[in-house]
Amino acid sequence: MSNPFQKIPAPVKDSLFNKSQFRADLTISKTPIPAYKKCLKEATAKMDQWFMDGMDIEQLVFARAWLIDQVLCLSWEHLDWTKGCPIALLAVGGYGRGELHPGSDIDILILLEEDHYNEHQDAIEHFLTLLWDIGLKVGSSVRSLAECAHQAVNDLTIITNLMESRVISGPAVLHERLLDITDTDHMWPSQRYLQAKFEEQRKRHRKYNDTEYDLEPNIKGSPGGLRDLHMLGWVARRHYGTHDPAELLELGFLSNVEHQQLLRCRAFLWKIRWALHSQTGRSEDRLLFDHQRTLASQFGYHDHTGALAVEQFMQSYFRTVMIVSQLKDLLLQHFDDDILSAGESQEVRPINERFQVCNNYIETVHDKVFAEYPPAILEMFVLITRDQTIQGPTAETIRLLRDYRHLVDSTFRKDPRCTRLFLELMRAPFTLTATLRRMARYGILGRYLPEFGQIIGQMQYDLFHTLTVDAHTLLLIKYLRGFSYEKSRQQFPIASKIIHRIPKPELLYLAGLYHDIGKGRGGDHSQLGAVDAKQFCRVHGLNKEDTSLIVWLVQEHLTMSVTAQKKDLSDPIVIQDFARRVGTRERLKYLYLLTVADINATNPGLWNGWRASLLQQLFSQTHQLLKRGIDNLPELNEQIANTQQKALLLLKEKGFEEAWILKLWEQFNDEYFLRHQSDEISWQTEGILNHRPGKPLILIPEVKDGYEHQGSKVFVYTHDQSNLFAATVAAFHQLGLAIQDARIITSNNNFSLDTYTVLEEDGSAIGPNPERILDIQVHLQNTLAAPDKFPELIRRRTPRQLRYFNREPVVLISNQVEPRQTILDITATDRPGLLALIGKSFAKLQLQVHGAKIATFGEKVEDSFIIADSNGDTIRDAQSCKKICDTLSSVLREASSLDAITP
Numbered sequence: 001m002s003n004p005f006q007k008i009p010a011p012v013k014d015s016l017f018n019k020s021q022f023r024a025d026l027t028i029s030k031t032p033i034p035a036y037k038k039c040l041k042e043a044t045a046k047m048d049q050w051f052m053d054g055m056d057i058e059q060l061v062f063a064r065a066w067l068i069d070q071v072l073c074l075s076w077e078h079l080d081w082t083k084g085c086p087i088a089l090l091a092v093g094g095y096g097r098g099e100l101h102p103g104s105d106i107d108i109l110i111l112l113e114e115d116h117y118n119e120h121q122d123a124i125e126h127f128l129t130l131l132w133d134i135g136l137k138v139g140s141s142v143r144s145l146a147e148c149a150h151q152a153v154n155d156l157t158i159i160t161n162l163m164e165s166r167v168i169s170g171p172a173v174l175h176e177r178l179l180d181i182t183d184t185d186h187m188w189p190s191q192r193y194l195q196a197k198f199e200e201q202r203k204r205h206r207k208y209n210d211t212e213y214d215l216e217p218n219i220k221g222s223p224g225g226l227r228d229l230h231m232l233g234w235v236a237r238r239h240y241g242t243h244d245p246a247e248l249l250e251l252g253f254l255s256n257v258e259h260q261q262l263l264r265c266r267a268f269l270w271k272i273r274w275a276l277h278s279q280t281g282r283s284e285d286r287l288l289f290d291h292q293r294t295l296a297s298q299f300g301y302h303d304h305t306g307a308l309a310v311e312q313f314m315q316s317y318f319r320t321v322m323i324v325s326q327l328k329d330l331l332l333q334h335f336d337d338d339i340l341s342a343g344e345s346q347e348v349r350p351i352n353e354r355f356q357v358c359n360n361y362i363e364t365v366h367d368k369v370f371a372e373y374p375p376a377i378l379e380m381f382v383l384i385t386r387d388q389t390i391q392g393p394t395a396e397t398i399r400l401l402r403d404y405r406h407l408v409d410s411t412f413r414k415d416p417r418c419t420r421l422f423l424e425l426m427r428a429p430f431t432l433t434a435t436l437r438r439m440a441r442y443g444i445l446g447r448y449l450p451e452f453g454q455i456i457g458q459m460q461y462d463l464f465h466t467l468t469v470d471a472h473t474l475l476l477i478k479y480l481r482g483f484s485y486e487k488s489r490q491q492f493p494i495a496s497k498i499i500h501r502i503p504k505p506e507l508l509y510l511a512g513l514y515h516d517i518g519k520g521r522g523g524d525h526s527q528l529g530a531v532d533a534k535q536f537c538r539v540h541g542l543n544k545e546d547t548s549l550i551v552w553l554v555q556e557h558l559t560m561s562v563t564a565q566k567k568d569l570s571d572p573i574v575i576q577d578f579a580r581r582v583g584t585r586e587r588l589k590y591l592y593l594l595t596v597a598d599i600n601a602t603n604p605g606l607w608n609g610w611r612a613s614l615l616q617q618l619f620s621q622t623h624q625l626l627k628r629g630i631d632n633l634p635e636l637n638e639q640i641a642n643t644q645q646k647a648l649l650l651l652k653e654k655g656f657e658e659a660w661i662l663k664l665w666e667q668f669n670d671e672y673f674l675r676h677q678s679d680e681i682s683w684q685t686e687g688i689l690n691h692r693p694g695k696p697l698i699l700i701p702e703v704k705d706g707y708e709h710q711g712s713k714v715f716v717y718t719h720d721q722s723n724l725f726a727a728t729v730a731a732f733h734q735l736g737l738a739i740q741d742a743r744i745i746t747s748n749n750n751f752s753l754d755t756y757t758v759l760e761e762d763g764s765a766i767g768p769n770p771e772r773i774l775d776i777q778v779h780l781q782n783t784l785a786a787p788d789k790f791p792e793l794i795r796r797r798t799p800r801q802l803r804y805f806n807r808e809p810v811v812l813i814s815n816q817v818e819p820r821q822t823i824l825d826i827t828a829t830d831r832p833g834l835l836a837l838i839g840k841s842f843a844k845l846q847l848q849v850h851g852a853k854i855a856t857f858g859e860k861v862e863d864s865f866i867i868a869d870s871n872g873d874t875i876r877d878a879q880s881c882k883k884i885c886d887t888l889s890s891v892l893r894e895a896s897s898l899d900a901i902t903p
Contacts, residue, residue, distance in 0.1 A: 004098035036134035084119025088170025096164035103277035213471035224321025306522035318457030333395035370404035385428030408447035464858025479597035511553035646678035726839035727787035733836035742852035809892035
């Protein structure tokens, strides 16, 4: 086992720890604690400065471990260990490897030959107390040789720690005996150890969502992080007796280029970890928003058009962990072949003159296949998608791919054999997403599609996009593929039907591949991506119709989502405008599928029944209009009459007299019947007819089974008064309910007919909970009985992530001619109680609210309100509009500044 401390130059050691000076400092005080603290403080300051000055991180990490060795060795040797059974001080874990970062735990094992603890109890206690008193964060265990063996035999963590142990002080023979009784002849043979480490890795990766590209990754535990590098070292140490990458090079498992890549990746991750520990003053391995901007500046990144400094820094991180994942795949495949499959018979099945399958792994028939026939690079991936028994390429084939991927150049991309193979790949019957991910990881996809190569590792510094652009894109394709699987039918019932009705799913996958490919260049990414998609279609020989569909989908991939979430879907003109933009029912199907997949792949937290119901409503209404003819909108009177007739039948079935119903409806204007479905009108009318005047009527119908996440309706019927909207939203905030939609209508006899769609804070509907429903009804009734006595806004703790985003609020007012109304749009940073704060501002400005669309995208809210002045008229005076915008901007800016953290 190599000694990492040999790599530390003598001047560095002398500067960190001067033994003569330390002994002199010991004489100054009665206790040794001040001398130790001074030594550690001065050495830490030097190492921090060396880090800032750009000293080699490998030297720094090893130097810190060496320094701690000197301190522990002196502390240990200061005590008398000669009485009793032999005893030794060992470094274990990462410290045993000789790696220590500023906040890392210092893991030690006090090893006794026999379990005679009493003989050394006082000395052990004195030693450990001293370490804590001088400020070292020590993780210690005290075991005999027999106990080590007993505990290690069934504990993967303990055997791994012991494997990496080394002697700091004490008889080396004890350590040799420890390694002997825990070697592969006695426990954890290489095969069992590797299998256990495979399973441990799978569990760890699942904890981090099986992606290297998380918004706030853990540089140690996330896929592609330091723990993956550790795993390679552990397996190599167990089987080959080394964890040094240089020795893996000598064993032939790494090429010289791969060895250098591995060292560069490890150095980059070590630099981030050192900076994180120094910045936080603790063992912090999460690359949180709190730290990303600071580290980007510290590492010399600067903002430029199309990419913030923090986005460039994170792209460097994501590309680093991608390379780690590539090399990990390569080495683990080698280990699998050399350890797990050792001695197995070779079952070789030929595929064609270039490839064969060996024990369910595809490989080239000789090492010149890619050099002699470059299209074979794509052919191999196509073959994988045609045979479900193929688990992937062999280690040697992975290395060949990496060695010959430079052949994927402009000539390769224009080769008709290659273009045909890529289109064939997109028609894959099996494992398309896994294969595309494999191509991306091996560096093939980014070379074949250079525009895709530009977005690899590219993140967007917000809470809306939880993955890098490339990871999001491949996840989107996974969702598109998943719509056709039986398991998706319950979560995506409409998409599961539509996916089987589109003639060419591969066109959908290609549109998904290109929908965000224009990001990071500045400008409209939809338009930039459409240009790239058109070029792809031309090179790959797609016909005019298929090209038009793909390009249109890339251009319009946000249109359906924006329309559903920000427009009034009860307005026939909105549906007609959207239908004109779509044009055909076939395009509508493709766009719906792309939209659902895009939302889910952008941020899993975005998809709930409310958004699903909006998209479903937009799809259904648009489909009907396109079937009937875009210009054949039903007459408003006809639409109102049809809605009323359906509601009337429902109410008659419940025993209500038609005369009572029609008399009540005389007070409702046309807008009410246009903006509500017949079933809504039915239960609201029923509630009003049964209501006794005196208190505000609050109705909360039970959500039907299967619709739990579509939101609960809360209907408010009371005398219209000033501040009613503001008081209502404040009450909802106090109740912990989030408003998704609001339809504010005033009857002819001056009663409010307000319908709110709300969700609980966890995103669920209120549900069949009588106590909760009663609590909401009583609270709203008490609040709305005197809306001028504005309820106190509860200040809730702002989530940590939201505090690191502080966008300048944008408030815009526009006036529509048909229908005649004033629209107020607000874009701002989200925070708890924001809508209640806006409502309070409306009250102060004496504004009436007739409708609201509430949309939250990560840390950003995009809310739209239909407003009127205190007389119910539109607001057209320029001075009044300016006052409203300035007031709201000021309120929102102040609210954001209270929570924001300036880096």
